[in-house]
Amino acid sequence: MPPAYVNRISTSVPxxxxxxxxxxxxxxxxxxxxxxxxxxxRLAEQGxxxxxxxxFRPSEDNAAVILDAEAFYIRGSFPSTAARMRLFETLAPxxxxxxxxxxxxxxxxSQVTHLIVAxxxxxxxxxxxxxxxxxxxxxxxxxxTIVGFMGCCAAMNGLKLARHIVRSEPESKVLLVNxxxxxxxxxxxxxxxQILSFFLFADGCAASLxxxxxxxxAMDSFASFLAPETRELITWNIxxxxxxxxxxxxxxxxxRNTLCSQAEAILAGDTVESIDLWAVHPGGRxxxxxxxxxxxxxxxxxxxxxxxxxxxxxxxxxxxxxxxKRLMEKMQPDQKGCAMAFGxxxxxxxxxxxxAL
Numbered sequence: 001m002p003p004a005y006v007n008r009i010s011t012s013v014p015x016x017x018x019x020x021x022x023x024x025x026x027x028x029x030x031x032x033x034x035x036x037x038x039x040x041x042r043l044a045e046q047g048x049x050x051x052x053x054x055x056f057r058p059s060e061d062n063a064a065v066i067l068d069a070e071a072f073y074i075r076g077s078f079p080s081t082a083a084r085m086r087l088f089e090t091l092a093p094x095x096x097x098x099x100x101x102x103x104x105x106x107x108x109x110s111q112v113t114h115l116i117v118a119x120x121x122x123x124x125x126x127x128x129x130x131x132x133x134x135x136x137x138x139x140x141x142x143x144x145t146i147v148g149f150m151g152c153c154a155a156m157n158g159l160k161l162a163r164h165i166v167r168s169e170p171e172s173k174v175l176l177v178n179x180x181x182x183x184x185x186x187x188x189x190x191x192x193x194q195i196l197s198f199f200l201f202a203d204g205c206a207a208s209l210x211x212x213x214x215x216x217x218a219m220d221s222f223a224s225f226l227a228p229e230t231r232e233l234i235t236w237n238i239x240x241x242x243x244x245x246x247x248x249x250x251x252x253x254x255x256r257n258t259l260c261s262q263a264e265a266i267l268a269g270d271t272v273e274s275i276d277l278w279a280v281h282p283g284g285r286x287x288x289x290x291x292x293x294x295x296x297x298x299x300x301x302x303x304x305x306x307x308x309x310x311x312x313x314x315x316x317x318x319x320x321x322x323x324x325k326r327l328m329e330k331m332q333p334d335q336k337g338c339a340m341a342f343g344x345x346x347x348x349x350x351x352x353x354x355x356a357l
Contacts, residue, residue, distance in 0.1 A: 004166035009325040010102035013053040021058035026198035044199040052202035052313035054183035088122030099207040153343030154317035204315030230346035259294035277337035282309035
């Protein structure tokens with residue numbers, strides 16, 4: 001079977017930097033518990049995130065009551081899940097179209113045979129897949145697949161599916177779109193595990209073209225590792241007031257234990273020293289530190305992941321694609337790479353790849 005290549009990746013984020021305002025809001029939720037508020041503030045300061053983006057413009061007037069300039073989030077009257085999904089239908093296409101336009105398909109648009117959309121932050125039908133196909137001028141008989149509600153590791157499942165398609169039908173060209181509007185699910189809560197997400201998550205989109213053309217990075221193999229007795233550490237459920245995220249502080253330790261026990265299988269016969277490029281989903285600073293320690297990586301091995309975390313925060317499934325894009329901008333021919341992302345389960349999804357000659 002022929003190799004499948006990620007030929008190129010484009011990305012987009014909304015216009016408003018909300019990192020500071022989201023941290024301030026989270027602290028205000030803990031005002032009755034100064035100890036937890038102080039702990040959250042310290043975690044945010046140590047988190048190595050400087051920017052996160054959203055469609056919500058932070059409110060400048062009466063910010064203690066109305067969080068955003070459009071008054072979508074008003075204390076004591078946060079929107080229902082239905083209201084959030086209606087807004088998703090309006091905003092998600094804007095972000096997807098920007099990423100798609102940056103991919104500059106040109107004459108290739110008529111050659112795109114498959115569209116895969118990975119998303120866990122909004123759904124409708126007919127949905128974003130139809131809108132992307134129409135905006136991109138893609139063929140009317142394009143095959144569409146949604147990878148839904150798999151969390152931060154969904155990009156790896158999308159890439160895996162695209163690889164299967166190209167290897168079985170070498171003339172195929174697959175458009176993969178990872179689209180997440182995490183800030184649609186802001187909460188009024190005092191639950192500390194839920195509030196942890198307020199200094200991590202943001203919005204973003206990545207569009208990728210995958211084909212048998214030997215350009216970019218070749219996807220060599222994939223492997224999945226489910227950590228036992230960890231299903232409660234990362235949960236993502238649909239509630240009455242948006243989707244409910246619960247992120248346990250035990251996640252980094254569980255990732256470290258899983259990777260330590262599976263390092264040999266992840267490397268697939270190679271050594272850490274032989275890997276030139278590391279594309280690790282930046283679920284947070286503690287997650288990256290756990291990966292670095294468990295795999296015994298060189299000090300600067302995760303530079304791309306740490307840069308993306310600093311510049312954009314955690315955009316769920318789109319984030320590792322931002323990391324791959326940054327690596328592809330500086331990669332050299334015939335380099336070996338390893339990518340990994342983590343999600344509810346707790347599961348680690350990994351990919352071995354190499355750069356085209």
